[in-house]
Amino acid sequence: MRPPSLDELAGRINLALLFDHVGRAGNGFCLTVFDQHPQVLTCPWVHYLYSYFVTEFGDAPVVDSRKAVEFLQHKTYFRYVLKTPDREMAKTMHRFGADPDTPLDRSLGRDVLNTLARAHDTVSRRDLFLAAYAAFALAAGRDLGQVRYILLADAVSLRTEHVRTGFSGKVLACARNDFPQARFLSMVRDPRAMFASNRHQFVNALGNMYAVAPGTFARRIKELATLDQRMDNSVWLIWMWYAAETGKTISRLKKEHPSRFLTVRNEDLNLRFVPTLRGLCRWLEVPFHAPWAAPDFEPTIVGRPWRGTGAYNSRYQTCTNGLLLNDPKEVADTVTGPNRYVTERWRTRLAPREMRLIERLFSQEMVQQGYEPTHPPQPDTSAGLLALLWHPLRGELPSVRWLRDGLAQGSGEFGRRLFYTLVFPLFSVLARLQFLRLHKKGVFRNPWISGPDETLLHPDTAGEEPAA
Structure with a gap:
């Protein structure tokens, strides 16, 4: 199967980056909800791709392609997509609610990744990520031609940053560099x-x-x-x-990029499921996914029922x-x-x-x-x-x-x-x-909060989904 070119993918696929800035706010749940949306490509096995990249390579937008592919295969969550799970990997996949026996053509995925990402001696961060998700989509049997967004969950903090000095939010800057029209989602939950x-x-x-x-x-x-x-x-x-500290960082980022952020409350996603998703789809300008409206809707993880990571x-x-x-x-x-x-x-x-x-x-x-x-x-x-x-x-x-x-x-x-x-x-x-x-010292005062969160999604007032 001949994969589409990176230029073609970059011309029609945008990035939706999901920040769960304190942890345990429901980023995994959100990814599994979108697992089968035809226009939003996400792999709930994969988290923190930008954070891991920046930790490994800094904020350089172009890197050695061989090292980049090896990094994806061995040091990121994409190893679950690209490598046949051994006992330890299967155990970890079981922990985050996945089925290690989920059918996936990993050989095809590796071929696609190498064809796209290693065509030259260097590869841009954007092209590496597009190649990785193209590899996953084709390995999973998804129709890559319909995809308009890659949905990725990440953090506003880096492992190399210390809570004592605060967090830069560098991940967002890198994402904007790669995808100038990127959208940012902030998952929040009752503190x-x-x-x-x-x-x-x-x-x-x-x-x-x-x-x-x-x-x-x-x-x-x-x-x-x-x-x-x-x-x-x-x-x-x-x-x-x-x-x-992460609250200050995410508040600052929302102030700096108000038109690019949407804040979704975990409680709304649970208690007002359909109205919240209608509003979210309207903001992303993608169709509402009809199975969400079914009373027995069940989140999936790469097509298999999700068993939770609570x-x-x-x-x-x-x-x-x-x-x-x-x-x-x-x-x-x-x-x-x-x-x-x-x-x-x-x-x-x-x-x-x-x-x-x-x-x-x-x-x-x-x-x-x-x-x-x-x-x-x-x-x-x-x-x-x-x-x-x-x-x-x-x-x-x-x-x-x-x-x-x-x-x-x-x-x-x-x-x-x-x-x-x-x-x-x-x-x-x-x-x-x-x-x-x-x-x-004032650590628990947030200087970036001066009123209501203008990026907050209000499900009760959300309109209808756009036409498919």
Whole structure:
């Protein structure tokens, strides 16, 4: 099969870049919803393509074509498209709700990629990405001739950037360079839900709230003392701080490119599914996808039913006996499509004082995006915040059940859990002192928010879809 030329693809295919800036806002869900839209080509197996490219090659728009193709095949999520899954790859695909046995002509995909991307010694970033998605489309049996958009999920932060210095949003600049008419989607979710979800995932994945074990004690203390916070330490502190810094970045980008952004609330996509998608399609100027209107619509991932990647889902969150318990399987298996449960689960996963804490820290975002507080607004003072942090957060305090489960796993795991029980008070005090230090510096104030989000999609007023 002869693939179309890159010039032909570039002449009719635009980019829609989806930012889920804090994480757990539903970027995977959005990709699976669009999985079978004939004019919007997306591969829900693939995320963070721009972020990985910029980390690997900087912001150079043209790179060595051989190195670029090797990068795609081995260092990005496109390896799931281009390589036959081995046991570890299949295990990872299973975790993010995919079927490793999904039929895909990977040999054809590799041939298409090499034909398009390695025609010359160098290749532009734009042409590399167009070639990659053309390879996926043809390998999956999609009609590439209908495609008008590539939909890709990415982040506003780079792995090489530190929360201490903020985030550049360089990914957007690179995307605009490659696709001057690119559209940008901002997936947002109630800040309380995002904190609860991130906290749940990382407390369990890292073993405890501060990712501390006998062999990491000194390093973790140093990291906390110097505010060298990353996603593998001090869970509650880093996720509040990260949310604040990425929130500033995405707010700034919306101010700089207001006509290119559309903000979609996770809650609207779940609770007003069809009206939200009608509005989104109208903004993209593509037809509404008729199967969305079916009462039994089921999101798919490369054509197979999607099984979810929720932080509370034991399929994705493989720790089933951590400090925070996952949803039962019978619940997790029924909440992969649009539903109310995922929009309200945070109410049972946060303590009332934790709700008040998040509502004070992110009151600007909540007002801007239309989220209602559970408690009357209170002054955002250090003393008031400290009072809310006086008691341990959920997932911070060891429990008898957690220690007993550790004992059942053997002396090594029990020893790690017992060690955390002995040292967590030290981390708890130090983390709270550092939190107050960040608050005093104004970390949780967003200077880019001055009123309602003018890019927010309002499903109730969205018009009809354009004609096919």
